[in-house]
Structures are given as C-alpha cells and as structure tokens.
C-alpha cells in the first residue's frame with residue numbers, strides 16, 4: 001500500500017501551484033501544464049509531459065486511480081485493434097508498456113507480465129461435471145468448458161494490475177520529475193491570452209500555459225466540454241478473488257462465451273489471474289447514470305452474484321473456498337463513434353482533451369500520454385498520428 005498523502009481521498013483544502021521544490025532539470029522557461037483527472041490517461045499524460053520537462057500539476061477529485069483505472073482488468077493486446085482506427089495507438093502502447101516495465105524495475109511491483117490467452121465456451125449446469133477436461137486447457141480450468149482456442153500468446157498479450165500501475169507511474173512522476181498532485185474537484189477552466197486557469201472547489205486557482213482534461217466518463221458533466229464532446233459511461237462489474245491455492249493457477253487470461261443454465265443469450269465475461277495472488281473476473285455491463293463522485297459507484301448485487309457463479313463454474317479453485325477481496329463496479333468512457341478523443345479543442349488554444357478509451361484505456365494510456373506530451377510541448381505527435389482522434393470531428397455537430 002502506498003503511503004503518499006495524495007492517495008488519501010481528502011477534499012481539497014489549499015492549492016498553490018508552487019514550483020519551488022522541483023528537481024533541477026526543470027527550468028523556469030518550461031511550460032506549466034495542468035492535467036485534470038487522475039485516471040490512467042491523466043497520469044500517463046502527466047508522466048510523459050513531466051519527463052519532457054514540463055512543470056506539471058495533476059488535479060484529481062477523489063484519489064489516484066479511484067475509478068475505472070483502478071478497477072479494470074489490466075489486459076493488454078498488441079494486435080486486437082488491428083484493422084480499426086485505434087490500431088497504431090494500441091500497437092505503440094503495447095510496446096510502451098513493455099519499455100515502461102523495464103524502466104520501472106521489470107514492472108514487478110504492478111504485476112506486469114506477458115501471458116497466454118484462451119477463448120472458451122462454457123455451459124452452466126446446476127452440478128457442473130468436474131474433470132474430464134481437454135488436455136489443451138490448464139488443470140485449474142476443471143469446469144464444463146468446450147472449444148478452447150489460443151487467441152493470444154506471450155508475444156501478443158500481457159497484463160498489469162491497473163491500480164498499481166497507475167499509482168506507480170504517478171509515484172515515479174512525483175519523485176523523479178517533480179509532478180505536483182492536488183486532490184480537489186476542478187469546477188471550471190478558463191482560457192485566454194495564451195494562458196489557462198483551473199478553478200478548484202474550495203477556491204483554489206491553478207494557472208498554466210496549457211491544460212489537459214482527462215475526466216473519463218465525467219467528461220460530459222464538465223460544463224466547458226458538455227456542449228462539444230459527448231462521452232457516456234457504461235457501467236461494468238468485477239470481482240477480485242483470492243484462491244486458496246494460487247500456485248495452481250497458471251498465467252492464462254480467459255475470454256468466455258458463457259451459456260447460463262436458465263437459458264438466455266450467452267454472456268462474455270473475462271477472467272484474469274494476476275501475479276499478485278488474485279484472480280480478477282469482469283463482465284455484466286449496463287447503462288446507468290454516472291454519479292458525481294467515483295466513491296459513490298455501487299455494484300449491482302445480481303451482477304456480482306453472476307460473476308461469482310461464472311468463476312466457480314469455470315474452476316473449482318474459484319468457487320466458495322476462495323476469499324472475495326473486492327466486489328466493485330466502474331464506468332467505461334465511451335464516445336458515440338467508439339474512437340477516443342485526443343487533441344486540442346478547436347477555438348480553445350492551450351486546452352486539450354484525452355478521453356473516450358472505452359474498454360482499452362489501460363492498454364492505450366501510455367501512447368495517449370506520450371502523444372499528448374509531444375502535442376502539448378512540440379505541437380505535433382510522432383508516436384501516433386492523432387488525426388483520427390481529433391476533437392474537431394465533434395465541432396459543428398448538434
């Protein structure tokens with residue numbers, strides 16, 4: 001557990017963006033950038049901006065990785081977005097995750113590892129037969145599974161523990177590159193004369209040369225953006241289990257086509273064993289209003305029950321004998337065209353947005369942050385072509 005005070009969700013008291021304690025490599029000539037939103041997108045952006053020499057203040061209303069970025073699966077894939085507009089972002093980001101893991105002591109502290117990935121069909125029954133498994137699936141998968149197929153290898157799929165990853169990155173950004181973290185709700189942002197000002201609840205004012213808004217599913221609740229960009233939240237559930245015999249569980253991510261005993265359409269839950277001694281199970285999405293504060297997000301008890309049943313059906317190791325570490329829900333940030341929004345807002349110089357990553361925000365965080373850092377500091381991105389992600393595509397639409 002990290003001890004830094006900024007992980008404690010205390011409300012904003014005083015904010016003075018002082019650069020006095022910055023390490024020496026940061027000079028007064030550098031840009032001052034305010035990054036709003038402490039999810040994986042805001043944190044990756046703050047990290048890469050500060051690495052480039054920007055003096056960065058990161059503002060988060062709750063705690064770092066309090067929302068989806070702390071409750072996601074953390075599954076990463078090199079080529080699963082190929083053929084679509086997110087392909088180059090995903091490929092660049094998959095590789096950046098690998099190099100970040102090298103930079104951050106092998107990524108061990110946040111559960112980075114390449115892993116194999118299987119798809120399976122599962123038909124639920126009241127008393128699932130155990131054993132008689134296909135020799136092609138690992139021994140711990142002892143439930144009624146069919147049609148196993150390898151859909152990812154250690155070359156093409158990997159994972160992180162998303163909360164530990166996001167917090168590790170911010171810890172490094174603070175310690176090595178002088179990022180300042182402020183806990184407080186951003187009420188409004190003003191732009192003009194080449195400067196920006198962020199107003200924080202409680203009266204704090206933070207000024208800078210540029211601002212990056214990374215509010216995830218809260219984007220459309222922010223007045224400045226609500227008439228320009230529509231990002232809606234899709235609620236999804238997860239449980240985190242601690243099996244008694246974690247050593248029996250191999251490094252295989254599972255993508256299921258799950259046929260419930262009572263009939264109905266198949267569901268598509270996912271199961272990710274983690275090297276941190278836990279197994280993460282997610283699925284069960286639904287439309288619901290995003291509450292103002294991530295701390296107010298409550299899981300739906302029926303959805304949690306289903307996910308536990310899925311886990312116990314797939315493996316006896318994940319049944320009643322495993323300890324339930326977390327039952328939780330969070331919101332995917334989704335755009336109407338399913339493409340993230342990354343770039344400067346037309347007509348608002350120095351005001352940038354980075355959001356809408358839907359189910360791939362943990363994967364695409366690093367390349368989004370690195371590209372955004374280039375855009376803010378140099379005016380263009382070499383890491384990925386940000387053209388397809390431009391907020392300009394929303395301007396003029398009703």
Ligand SMILES: Cc1cc2nc3c(=O)[nH]c(=O)nc-3n(C[C@H](O)[C@H](O)[C@H](O)COP(=O)(O)OP(=O)(O)OC[C@H]3O[C@@H](n4cnc5c(N)ncnc54)[C@H](O)[C@@H]3O)c2cc1C
Pocket residue numbers: 036037038039040041042059060061062063064065066067068069070071072073074075076184185186187214215216217218222235236237238282283294330331332333354355356357358359360361362363364
């Ligand atoms: C169940 C589930 C499983 C997932 N699994 C994966 C996976 O395996 N792989 C993958 O790549 N992606 C996965 N995702 C998607 C991923 O979690 C998201 O795309 C990503 O976390 C979005 O990050 P974000 O920073 O945009 O938003 P968030 O994590 O939602 O962060 C936004 C932050 O902004 C803050 N904020 C909002 N308004 C304000 C304000 N006014 N002032 C200050 N702060 C504010 C919020 O408190 C929040 O902390 C999953 C998502 C879900 C729901």
